[in-house]
Amino acid sequence: MEHRPPASGRPSGDAGEGATPRRRKKEVLLTLWPDRTPDPDAPLDRLRPTSVRRRIAPPRRIGSFRILRPLGSGGMSVVYEAYDERLDRTVALKLLRDKGGRRRQARLQREAQALARLCHPNVVEIYEAGMHEGRAYLVMERLPGAPLHRWLAAAPRTVPEIIETFVQAGQGLAAAHAQGLVHRDFKPSNVLVDDDGRVRVFDFGLAAPTGSPSEDSMRTGPHPIASGAQATGTGPHRAASGSHPALANVELQSHEDVWEGVLTRTGAMLGTPAYMSPEQYEGRPASAQSDQFSFCVALWESLYGEHPFVERQQWELLPKHVMEGRLREPPAGNEVPSTLHRVVMRGLSVQPDGRWPSMQALLVALSQALVQRRHVAWFGASVGVVGVATAMTLWLAHEPEGKERCTGGRDKLAEVWDAAHEDRVRQAMLGTGVPYAEDTFRKVEAGLDDYGAQWLEGHHRACEALLAAAAAGGDDEAMDDRMACLERRRRELGSLVEVLMAADAGVVQQATLAVSQLEEIGKCDAREGVSALAPPSDPMLAERIEVHRGTLSRAKALQRSGRYQEGLAVAESVATAADALGYAPLQVEAHLQVGALHRYLGAHEPAERSLERAYFLATELPYDELARQASTMLAYVVASLQGRPEDGEKWLEHARAAAERVGSARARADYLGTQGSVLLAARRPEEALARFEEALPLLEHEWGPRHPEVAADLNNIGLTLLELDRPEAALEAIQRSLAIREAALGPEHPEVGKMLNNQGLVLMRAGRDEEALLSFQRAHTLRRRVLGPDHPDVAKPLANLATLRLQRGEPGLALPLAAEALAIRERSQGPESPEAAHMHLLLGEVHLAQQHHDQAVTSLTRAVLVFESARGAEHVALVEPLLALAEAERQQGQLDAAHRHVERALSLSQTQEAEPWVLASARFALARVRWDRGEHGPARVEAEAAQRIYAGLAEGRRRRVATAIADVETWLAEHGGP
Incomplete structure (x- = not known):
């Protein structure tokens, strides 16, 4: 792709320890207020200077985390760099200083909960929280780069660079607000800029639900600076003329003395005074507008190099000036456009309702304010x-x-x-x-x-x-x-x-x-x-919804990338938030995504529940496109994945109606492809083939003739043709699909291995054994090289190779292949999995062909037991291993055991789930056992019943079971007498 110079706003790198940072033309105010504020759990008369604070020896390890070195400390906690031995990564671990203070522990837990609810590129990621020797700890990603105030000081920054960086930080705050959270301590040291210019907000230790007073604010009331005997002024915002006594006992410390990566250093005011809003000074509940105020204080400071309310020597006047709204005049000669200045001023309004209606609205206004200066039309996410x-x-x-x-x-x-x-x-x-x-x-x-x-x-x-x-x-x-x-x-x-x-x-x-x-x-x-649906009229709600939709886009990206479990967690968080908001379109989108991810994870019942909810909500709105997607996916989940084709056909009616309302070629193609799958599940392969073939030209027109979506439909066509015993036509479709995937994905991609395996199946059915062997071998070699020797998909071509060798009368060559496939299945999917049971069945059949009856009985008994455990004692999947076990026992002379097993198989094969040819094979197996028991008349009755069932099969199926039909006819000819 075209290589471009780094976009403006990229940092030049973090200055090393002890290095002198390069300054902007206007000096950035580095320490606007002491970051060492009183411990909220300590009585005011017992506060001690930082220099005499009790030092705690660092632990050597905490759980699976090996402590490497301290990164910094605050009044409540210490932050260490640690090594996560389980996942081989470096993390930041915050540990409370001591066991006391239930409110401290609650605050750290609140931080973990707050961050766990967020999933946004501009918010720090949390990994876990726990307890160590009575002290709470929090584990977060180890953040590269520098805090925002250091980034500002490291090099001259233009106004657009500053705005672009703050907009990213604001998006992180907006994501928190969309989850109903307020940060309450936004400041430059709680924002990090990495080497690629990505900005992340962290230290949510003071985060609280929006609109509800915190435990701390309800207990403390107004901040002591803003009330009490020294308070002066009138009206709702009373200000103090002097400093609070508690602050006199706290040693001030420059930000350069500690690493300010992920620390919460606050006092009972619940915020850092330099950035606190008027309502926080009064002890009133903080809101999203409070974060907006703090954001604008930090932005003013970054643009002008000074605090918006006081000079450096006037800190004792800060609360009074903040609560009275005494903004300073910006310094002369600054390069900040007047339109941008007015935007920031509005965010610093004394009354919350005088500020911007939301953080996202503020970000839009900031970006638009640069339009006049930069002649760039800014079109953002907050339409x-x-x-x-x-x-x-x-x-x-x-x-x-x-x-x-x-x-x-x-x-x-x-x-x-x-x-x-x-x-x-x-x-x-x-x-x-x-x-x-x-x-x-x-x-x-x-x-x-x-x-x-x-x-x-x-x-x-x-x-x-x-x-x-x-x-x-x-x-x-x-x-x-x-x-x-x-x-x-x-x-x-x-x-x-x-x-x-x-x-x-x-x-x-x-x-x-x-x-x-x-x-x-x-x-x-x-x-x-x-969507034709109008957005909500409430601008704050509209912005929260846009943030949630951004999060959903990440869930979709995770789904498409195969990270289903991670994507599910992201989508479920949005679904929970959408349900709380009660905004139906977002609920539809979120529950549809949750259902899709459950489907890919194999959780079919939860998928069905989520998709049903999405569908019915969508039809009420109406939201035709998502109603179409939900009903189409439901038809596939219930019919193909859960074996309920009748229910799938009912959902197909909903899907058809929705597709007709949408009217697009893609909608029609999706419907036809799903209809084909449902018909295939209902054992109607001729009709299924017609639907797949009808979908093909629509997909080729929509995606282009060499797109993977076209390859998927061709694969369905090929496998359906194989089901209809048309191997040559099936081979043509499969090879077209293989060519598309090889060109689109590369010759080494696992999907190419999948198509080579399918090609081998078709060639084997066509009687082209040598070509089939080569195709299976290529599939196995590719998958083993690409996926590793223990991947479950490596077992598939091995099992097919063993089956082909067995059919060719080469059980000695089949044996090691079947044994290796079994070992892979047991290692990768577990010894009690259905996949392992299939391999035990194959291995038993190989032993039986070698006349190794004891080994055959052992393997086949194991297959039956595992199938019973995995699928239940009444599942039709038990028929095949029971019949194979009965044959091994018959050849051993264990006729009573063989009779019990074949009778059980016959009973299971008479259910609706079993194919007719399965019932025929069970009756013929019973015929052989009864003949050996001397029950010659009943034996011939069973064999003749099997012959009639075979005769009633469709021509394509008869060709597939031609060998079994010939066996019955030969047996009847040889056993004609009494």
Whole structure:
């Protein structure tokens, strides 16, 4: 892809310990208030200076974490760098100083709970929390880079650089607010900027639910500085003229003396005084507007190099000035645009309702304020609060004549995909050591570059259309919808890139497919990518919903990358929040995503529940596209995955109606493919084939003829043709699918191994044994090299090779193959798994062919027991191992045991779940046992019944069981007498 210079705002690197940081032209105020504030659990008259605080010897290890070195300390806790021996990673571990103080322990637990509810690229990730020798601890990601105040001091920073960095931090706060959380201690030392310019907010130890007073605020009441005998002033905001006595006993400490990575250093005021809002000084409950105030204090300080309310020598006046709203005049000669200054001033309003309606609204206003200066149209994620068309009108008002327009898309795209992101994706993918990682990365890089180029073109088209509409007074809503669709595409791209930048072997395996599944950009032009549902009128609710949708895009990226369990946790958090908000469209989206992830995890019943909820909510709105997706997926889950084709056909009716309402080619193709799967589950392969074939041209038109989605349909066609005993036609479809996957994914990809295995099955059915052997061997070699020797998929071609050798009358060659396949299944999926039971069955059949009856009985008995344990004693899967076991016992002369087992198999094969040919094989097995027991008449009756069942089979099935039919006919000819 094109290599670009680093975007503005990238840090130049963290200064080393003891190094003198490079200063901005205007000196940044490094220490605006002492970070060592009183311990909320200590009585005021017992506060001690920092220098005499009791020192605690660091532990050597805490659970699986080996302590490496201290990173910093505060009044409540110590932070250590630690090594996680289980997951081979370095972490930051915060440990309370002592066992006392239940409120301290509760606060740390609150921090863990708050962070656990967040999943956002601009918020620190929490790993776990626990207790060590009576002291609570919290484990977080070890953050690279520098705190925001050090980043500001390390080099001259332009106004756009500062705004872009603060906007990222604000997105982290907005994500917290969307979860109903308030940080309550936002300040530059609680924001970290890494070497790639990514910003993360941390230290949520003071976080509390929005709108509800905390335990601390209810206990303490107003902050002592703002009340008591020294208080002066009138009205709702009384201010003090002097400092609080408690603060006189606390030794001040510069931020340079400790590592300020993940520490909470607060007193009973629950916040750092330099950044506290008026309501926090009064002891009133903090809200999202309180965080906004703290954010604007820090932003003012960063833009102007000084505090907005007091000079350095006037700290005792800070509470009074804050509560009276006495903002200082900005220094002369500053480079901050007046529009930007007014935005920050509003965020510093004394009354919360005088500030911006939400953090996201503030971020939109900050970005728009730079438009006049930079001539860049900023179109952000918060369309719900400030319309895109409105923003464009503002932009037009200040755009000089003749200036090239609509160039802002490149900057927006660079936030999620540029040369730096590409390099991190490459390092992550190649770092997995997967043999095909380099080839996969090249395909991923090309795919993402192409998608980014399409997005830029789409953004430019939309921007020009917006300009024309704004000039002509056109449809603002339509324009907003179009740009909102593009923003969702950009967010979806960013979520996938984030997952790829942390790739493991499983992500590499799914990466090319994940890129190919990104939603089409062109749909935004036709407004097919947007819901017709109007956003909520409440701007704060609209912004919370947009944040949640961003989180859902990460869940979808995790799903596409094969990280299903992680994606499920993310999606479930959004579903919980959506249910609490009661906003039905978001509930539909979240529960649909939860259902999809349950499906991929094999949790079919939870998948069905979540999908049903999504469907019924969607039909009530109506939300046709998601109703279609939910009902289509439900039909597949209940019919193909749960074996309930009748219920699947009922859901197909809902899916058909929804697809017709949507009316797109993709909707029709999805419906036809699912209908084919349901019909196949209902044993109607001819009808299933017709549906798969009808879907094929629609998919080719929608995705292109060489897309993996087309390959998947061709695979379904091939396997259905094989079911219909049309191996030559099946082979053509399978080989087309193989060619597409090999070209799209690379010759070393596991999906190519899957198709080689399927090709071997078709060749084996066609009687082309030598070609089948080669195909199975290629599949096995590729999968073993790529997936490792113990991956369960390595066992599949081994088992097929053993089966083919057995059919060719080569049990000696089949034996080691079957034994190896069994060993892999037991190691990877467990000795009690159904997969292991299938391998015991195969091994028993090989022993039986070698006339090793004792070994055969042992293996086949084991197969029966494992199937019983895994599937239940009445499952039809027991028929085949019971019949094989009965035959081994018959050949041993154990006729009573053989009779019991064959009678049981016959009973199970008479259920609706069993195929007719299974019943025929059970009757013929009973015939042989009864003949050996001397029951010749009844034996011939059973054999003739088997013959009639075989005669009634469809022609395709008769060809598949031709050998069994011939065995019955030969037996009847040889056993014609009494």
